[in-house]
Amino acid sequence: MSKNLVKNPEFSENSSEQDSTGELAEFISKFKTSIWLLGIPAWIYGIFDKSLAAYTDNYLSSVEFFHLLTTTLFFFSWLYLKPDIKNSQSQGNLCPMQTNKFALKKRHMISQEYILPFPYLCQIYHLLNLKHLETVHNFSLNNLKILNISHFQPTKIGGIIKFQTVLDSPANPLRIWRKPIVEVDLILHTPYTIELSIPVYNNKRIIVIFQILPLTDNEHQLFIDIYSDLNWPKPLLQILLHFASCLTLFEDLPYLRNLTETNVERLFKLSKFSNHASTLLFKRFVELYGINGNKTKLIEENH
Incomplete structure (x- = not known):
């Protein structure tokens, strides 16, 4: 009976590698999400700053309009590029036989x-x-x-x-x-x-x-x-x-x-x-x- 409970060394090494890979993937995912979240207030500040500069003199020049439009488009593009924070291992069977x-x-x-x-x-x-x-x-x-x-x-x-x-x-x-x-x-x-x-x-x-x-x-x-x-x-x-x-x-x-x-x-x-x-x-x-x-x-x- 005790022989059945002894872990296979090769299986243990593979499990350790899977754990390390999973932890690295999780770290990269969190890092990407943090950068994306920091970018949101930065782009909002940029839009506000350009809007304030454009309307300070009560006149919107074509250059100022182009800068404001470009900044706004970049902001919406940034929102669209939200990282996929779903764990790829979250679906399927959770049994220890089939996941890490x-x-x-x-x-x-x-x-x-x-x-x-x-x-x-x-x-x-x-x-x-x-x-x-x-x-x-x-x-x-x-x-x-x-x-x-x-x-x-x-x-x-x-x-x-x-x-x-x-x-x-x-x-x-x-x-x-x-x-x-x-x-x-x-x-x-x-x-x-x-x-x-x-x-x-x-x-x-x-x-x-x-x-x-x-x-x-x-x-x-x-x-x-x-x-x-x-x-x-x-x-x-x-x-x-x-x-x-x-x-x-x-x-x-x-x-x-x-x-x-x-x-x-x-x-x-x-x-x-x-x-x-x-x-x-x-x-x-x-x-x-x-x-x-x-x-x-x-x-x-x-x-």
């Missing part, structure tokens, strides 16, 4: 970790079974319903499933921001890393990264990291996300306890014969890793 640490750091909101007295396979089953969003989290998600599975794509060591959700309750506060129907992404990156990507509004998203570390046969550690590019005050967003994460975990506990008592290995075996759309990603996990520790060999082969 610099982009993640800016969008990281909260981290939580728990040691739970349940087999890690129970947590895997829970996170990859879409129905738990409607049943286990019926209260916290206020009657969110899954309409259909719009896309499923197996990958070499996992899979991606996209599904449409609707806010079934008219009193759901999420209706204030998001569309009635949105497409959510659930991604199995590795046997221990699962991503939930939730659209909010205007292409802004909340990304939840679950990482599971088996400790014993009946105990695992759960790491929850939440990222977002929402333009809300960060302290307020952090409070809301901490509360939401704690609430959903509180809802998980009875369900995980029942899974432990139900014999989760039997669920794994039955999933091989299931074609239910809500468990496609879980079935993919079973196909790749089963319940006999084949995951370790596969991860080492891919590193």
Whole structure:
């Protein structure tokens, strides 16, 4: 197990290079923006000065008019040349598997970790079974319903499933921001890393990264990291996300306890014969890793 947690030196060097490149790009972007902002009052002063000089003697000569017109045109051109301060890494997936640490750091909101007295396979089953969003989290998600599975794509060591959700309750506060129907992404990156990507509004998203570390046969550690590019005050967003994460975990506990008592290995075996759309990603996990520790060999082969 410890071998899976050792970082690849080549990957670390690449990450350091990406961090340095990202920091340099961010510095250049801020420098350009600062120069542009300083230029605005300078051009305004130039227009004011030329206007004042032209009308001091109550006569506007052709030369003065040309200088004023030229300065004004340069000012509007300067406004048009506003630097693009959007971070090119702000779009797309925020998962550590698909972007660099610099982009993640800016969008990281909260981290939580728990040691739970349940087999890690129970947590895997829970996170990859879409129905738990409607049943286990019926209260916290206020009657969110899954309409259909719009896309499923197996990958070499996992899979991606996209599904449409609707806010079934008219009193759901999420209706204030998001569309009635949105497409959510659930991604199995590795046997221990699962991503939930939730659209909010205007292409802004909340990304939840679950990482599971088996400790014993009946105990695992759960790491929850939440990222977002929402333009809300960060302290307020952090409070809301901490509360939401704690609430959903509180809802998980009875369900995980029942899974432990139900014999989760039997669920794994039955999933091989299931074609239910809500468990496609879980079935993919079973196909790749089963319940006999084949995951370790596969991860080492891919590193």
